[in-house]
Amino acid sequence: MEDEKNKLNQEPNSIEDGSNPKESIDRRDFLKKASLATIGGISLPFISFNSLKAQEDKDDEDEDTKKDNKEAEPESKNEDSSGSLATRDLGKLGKVSVITFGGNLITDSNVIKSALNMGVTCIDTAPGYYGGQSEETIGKFLKQNKDARKKIILSTKFKIDDEDPAYGGDENKMFSSLEKSLKRLNTDYVDIVYVHGVGGIHRVTNDKLHAAFDKAKKKGMVKHLGITCFNGDMKAVIKKAVEDGRFDVIQFYYNYIRRNDKYESKFFDYDKVISKAKEKKIGIIASEPFAGGFDVTKPDFKGKDFRGASIRWILKNENISSVSVPIRNYNELEQYVKAVSGGGSNDEGALSSYQKAVTEQWKHSYCRACDVCLPVCIFNVAVPDILRYRAQFENFGMEKKAILSYKALIDQNQAVYCETCSEPCKHVCPFGVDIKPSLVQAHKLLTL
Ligand code: SF4
Ligand code: SF4
Known part of the structure; x- marks a missing residue:
């Protein structure tokens, strides 16, 4: 039983690689106190x-x-x-x-x-x-x-x-x-x-x-x-x-x-x-x-x-x-x-x-896991984790794994409250993700 619980708690935190979803939950506590001012970068020169x-x-x-x-x-x-x-x-x-x-x-x-x-x-x-x-x-x-x-x-x-x-x-x-x-x-x-x-x-x-x-x-x-x-x-x-x-x-x-x-x-x-x-x-x-x-x-x-x-x-x-x-x-x-x-x-x-598909077709749902929205959420919803599980479900043929990962999030970190929430996270995402509708849809998909 304990092993089973551990398994669920140890789902990767990323589609390609990553950490325990619970890390993100703890990370939110930190982020609420931390500055959000460090996102950026410049382009690499093209080398043939x-x-x-x-x-x-x-x-x-x-x-x-x-x-x-x-x-x-x-x-x-x-x-x-x-x-x-x-x-x-x-x-x-x-x-x-x-x-x-x-x-x-x-x-x-x-x-x-x-x-x-x-x-x-x-x-x-x-x-x-x-x-x-x-x-x-x-x-x-x-x-x-x-x-x-x-x-x-x-x-x-x-x-x-x-x-x-x-x-x-x-x-x-x-x-x-x-x-x-x-x-x-x-x-x-x-x-x-x-x-x-x-x-x-x-x-x-x-x-x-x-x-x-x-x-x-x-x-x-x-x-x-x-x-x-x-x-x-x-x-x-x-x-x-x-x-x-x-x-x-x-x-x-x-x-x-x-x-x-x-x-x-x-x-x-x-x-x-x-x-x-x-x-x-x-x-x-x-x-x-x-x-x-x-x-x-x-x-x-x-x-x-x-x-x-x-x-x-x-x-x-x-x-x-x-x-x-x-x-x-x-x-x-x-x-x-x-x-x-x-x-x-x-x-x-x-x-x-x-790149075009990301910026045009998926711009309202493609989460880059920048965590910027986490301190804003009044219900501690694990936004990037949930959107990742949704992507696993929809695009990687990993339906079972995505559902189990979602289930492993404790209730208050799931997107259960999004549907009735007043949406303080609206317009917060620097990448233009429509957080609330994406999460409402993810919750339906992952709790089938
Ligand atoms: S939804 Fe937007 S703000 Fe929230 S983690 Fe994803 S990319 Fe960042
Ligand atoms: S809509 Fe969902 S993610 Fe946004 S603030 Fe409300 S509970 Fe949090």
Whole structure:
């Protein structure tokens, strides 16, 4: 029973990646007291795919590697292909494949084996992904493939203490969460442990977090500390983590759509902070490459490889070490490996179609999880979580998961009061989301 409850409480906080929904609930308490003034960014200069490839070829040193890259394209979804993805420096950790296996949706250890054969060298998971099944699946693979452990960069996350109103976590609980992760993963150590889904800078410098990490590192359970951020005060968190110097890897929400949002184009220089991180030997992993995602199989996108284009667009920034892509099956694995091994003839078309759809068709329902509306809601409704579950239901074929995630939100964080609410959240969303109607619809959909 307790396990079942934990499973429900540990649904991912994002379609592509993320944290416990309860984190967002606690985060609201923080946000109500915090400033809202840190949303912004500027555009990256356009670098051609050819110049990116030339740089990677240079980094990859020799002709043999280039040959391997070509051979990385899998022949069949059921056959493991031998090959090697391009690699880049992940700060102090050394080389990493440009694709990181986002393990949040994985339940088949054979897919992991194929990924390694295709040259993927980095696997990312978390205790809450699929209620622990993600770690167990990776653990099953490592048990059956003992030689693989030293060839990969394996990361997991500290499980956040949901009961802690200060959102700081408990040192002993964080340490013990890592112990449990190692057991599920069938390994003695992970290369990176991330503090997960950080939406406020108070968590970057949290003493308990650093004490838990230091203790685990001394015991040989982990080598490097990382931080992941997707929403809330994300930009301030990234900047603070770079300045802080104790984080070796930063994983954050970075994609074409978000970077090209008008609202994102102010106040924050992504290029500058990413290049500062590189100077300090901090690895950068881009997360949520598909921007939460809508159904790209619709007629508007016919023949346009939005997902491949998105990955290639991110990798044009050579200071980004790797892109964490959620991989569920062989088809997706093939698609993403191919995306960085070739393609790109109509990337601009695919990206601008998607951008257009977001700004025109979905502008009233596409939540960027900026959290700006949270302090305004008089009923503590978990707006970004609920809109994400709705997107999972409608666009990702994840109906059951979306309903369970919604159910796991305690009553007052569901959208039960929206229908009769006086709507103080109207016009609050900087991205133009019609919050109340979107939530009323989401509530109906998710409580079928
Ligand atoms: S609805 Fe708008 S304001 Fe609220 S979290 Fe989503 S993007 Fe931000
Ligand atoms: S409409 Fe819903 S989200 Fe908006 S303030 Fe009311 S309860 Fe909160």
